[in-house]
Amino acid sequence: MRHDDPAVTWVEEPKLGLAGKMYLPLFVQGLAVTTKHLVSRKVTISFPEERPEIGNPLIYRGVHRFNKDDQGRVKCVACFLCATACPAHCIDIVGIESPWPDREKYPESFQIDELRCIFCGMCEEACPVDAIELTSLFDLTGRSREEMIFDKEKLLSVYDQTKDAEPMKSKSLGGTV
Amino acid sequence: MSLTTQTIEALIKLAIVAGGVMTAAMYLVLVERKMAGWIQGRLGPNRVGIPLTKIRLFGLGQPVADALKLILKEDVTPAHVNRRIYNLAPLIIMTAAVSVFAVIPFGSIIPGEGLGRENPIPLVVAPGIDVGMIFVFALSSIAVYGVILGGWASNNKYSFLGALRSSAQMIAYELPLGLGLLGVVLATGSLQLEKVIGVQADTGIWFALSQPLGFVVFVVAAFAEAARLPFDLTECEQELVAGFHTEYSGMRLVLFLTAEFIHMITAAFLIVILFLGGWHFWGLTGGSEDAVTWLGAIVRIVVFMIKILAVILFFMLVRWSWPRFRFDQLMNLAWKMMLPLGIVNLIAVAIAVEMSASAGASLPWIVYGWIVAVVAWMVTAVCSPLMTDNTARVGDATVGAPLEKAG
Ligand code: SF4
Ligand code: SF4
Numbered sequence A: 001m002r003h004d005d006p007a008v009t010w011v012e013e014p015k016l017g018l019a020g021k022m023y024l025p026l027f028v029q030g031l032a033v034t035t036k037h038l039v040s041r042k043v044t045i046s047f048p049e050e051r052p053e054i055g056n057p058l059i060y061r062g063v064h065r066f067n068k069d070d071q072g073r074v075k076c077v078a079c080f081l082c083a084t085a086c087p088a089h090c091i092d093i094v095g096i097e098s099p100w101p102d103r104e105k106y107p108e109s110f111q112i113d114e115l116r117c118i119f120c121g122m123c124e125e126a127c128p129v130d131a132i133e134l135t136s137l138f139d140l141t142g143r144s145r146e147e148m149i150f151d152k153e154k155l156l157s158v159y160d161q162t163k164d165a166e167p168m169k170s171k172s173l174g175g176t177v
Numbered sequence B: 001m002s003l004t005t006q007t008i009e010a011l012i013k014l015a016i017v018a019g020g021v022m023t024a025a026m027y028l029v030l031v032e033r034k035m036a037g038w039i040q041g042r043l044g045p046n047r048v049g050i051p052l053t054k055i056r057l058f059g060l061g062q063p064v065a066d067a068l069k070l071i072l073k074e075d076v077t078p079a080h081v082n083r084r085i086y087n088l089a090p091l092i093i094m095t096a097a098v099s100v101f102a103v104i105p106f107g108s109i110i111p112g113e114g115l116g117r118e119n120p121i122p123l124v125v126a127p128g129i130d131v132g133m134i135f136v137f138a139l140s141s142i143a144v145y146g147v148i149l150g151g152w153a154s155n156n157k158y159s160f161l162g163a164l165r166s167s168a169q170m171i172a173y174e175l176p177l178g179l180g181l182l183g184v185v186l187a188t189g190s191l192q193l194e195k196v197i198g199v200q201a202d203t204g205i206w207f208a209l210s211q212p213l214g215f216v217v218f219v220v221a222a223f224a225e226a227a228r229l230p231f232d233l234t235e236c237e238q239e240l241v242a243g244f245h246t247e248y249s250g251m252r253l254v255l256f257l258t259a260e261f262i263h264m265i266t267a268a269f270l271i272v273i274l275f276l277g278g279w280h281f282w283g284l285t286g287g288s289e290d291a292v293t294w295l296g297a298i299v300r301i302v303v304f305m306i307k308i309l310a311v312i313l314f315f316m317l318v319r320w321s322w323p324r325f326r327f328d329q330l331m332n333l334a335w336k337m338m339l340p341l342g343i344v345n346l347i348a349v350a351i352a353v354e355m356s357a358s359a360g361a362s363l364p365w366i367v368y369g370w371i372v373a374v375v376a377w378m379v380t381a382v383c384s385p386l387m388t389d390n391t392a393r394v395g396d397a398t399v400g401a402p403l404e405k406a407g
Helices: A018-022 A024-039 A081-085 A122-126 A152-162 B003-039 B062-072 B083-102 B132-154 B157-188 B193-203 B212-225 B250-275 B294-321 B327-355 B363-383
Strands: A064-066 A091-097 A105-113 A132-134
Touching: A018 A024, A018 B363, A024 B003, A024 B294, A064 A152, A081 A091, A081 A122, A105 A152, A122 A132, B003 B062, B003 B083, B003 B250, B003 B294, B062 B250, B083 B132, B083 B250, B132 B157, B132 B193, B132 B250, B157 B193, B157 B212, B157 B250, B157 B327, B193 B250, B212 B250, B212 B327, B212 B363, B250 B294, B327 B363
Parallel strands: none
Antiparallel strands: A064 A132, A091 A105
16 A cells, blocks of 8 residues: 555544543543443343343244144144254155145144354244244253254244233234135 | 550551552452442352352352462463562552552551540551651552563563563653642642641531642553553453453462552552541541540541542443543643643642642632643643544555555
């Protein structure tokens, strides 16, 4: 780089005013800022006892759940759209012929590896029958990798756990069923 | 008074001071962490309370937990250090830091009658030492030895750089510190710290009011002496890992860290004693010659401690308010600003003491002190000796010029 290169724009430092040169006015200003922060509301909380407020649970992207229809059956039709959409390739579905007349297939097994999942919500977007949804549970833990692979039963139990606090998004957002 | 009672009395005071200072240092660490948290929008440490219960006490158990952790930690001595000096350095710095409190009063006097003594007992370990201030300064200079020896013996470039910086910084700031102090000495005519408080209590005018310039110079220099931000060049984590104590761990590290905190406490004591009137507060405490009751003595101690706590909190607030100086800026500040300002202050005080009947403690002379301070500060600001602008600019031929081939 040459200093007379026309592509180079030279930015001069702004000149200090008298307050800046005197130091003390700016010093007091800095102290005022820190004092304000000292007494202002804190952004952290004592976590396990206090829970953070989740702005809108309906659009929060936490642990998945598997929705049930009004007869208590799993809503999924094993169309594989979510598995196709998933950028992390963490959905594994085995679909078999459905015992019910209203659909052709249903998942015999459905697994989501929550450790691989990046919680992007693409599966939720892709699902044509709104069977899979992301809840606002954010603090999932496990003692082993196996434990973090959520199968159908576990995903359905997440639905039972959250269905009262978070109604199915499909209804409130004008979705299918 | 026999020798033994004197010894016992000194030992009791020693226990109070040493224990008090150590406990204060421990809890001030907690205060500092809390302040850091609050200023950064966090809650700060608030978990540790009584062990094995759920009682938390706002984290008051934290210092004990910290101390236990550091004591139980492995004390690693790297193979490449100079063992003897490496072990000696923390001891030197700690000894120097604590011994300073021999001459620093921690209150006024307490009445002696109730304790079987006819004279009131002064609340200082070694009362009536005429060279008190020199003693303080000599010992705080010795603390630099601890830093340099520690850095040198560690045989590590970061430690060494930290130690070098520390020595340069201490030498640079000893001068303004001394100059700020000299103004007070001139006005009181004594090197005894109790006497300095006494004079301020009797005239009712703190030296911060009559010598504002000296106060500012002294406070800035005290920050640098205590190696607190914005002057913590000796151990700036971003550049030097941890500075001179990079290689230290376990108990030795604790000694270094505690000594540093004690330096800050000492600085706060000195600022309060020299410039903020010590235990004096208008209308509350009376003059230095008045007889004191127990109540009066306690009021004086409380006033004193509140002032010291306020100064320490100020130290902590400044820590999170200001970025660190660059080293050349630090040197500029010392040699081009603080030293001249200190000399101006000294001359101004000398004139005031010589010309006025009250040694500068009357209203016109206070106004005079403030005028001197403002004018001197403005002049330095306009001359801007602190501007160390070394950014490349247009027309600087060295930018982008081809490097000359050697030979
Ligand atoms: S949230 Fe994203 S990454 Fe996770 S399962 Fe759904 S599509 Fe895959
Ligand atoms: S969850 Fe939805 S997208 Fe995925 S297989 Fe079932 S129906 Fe298809």
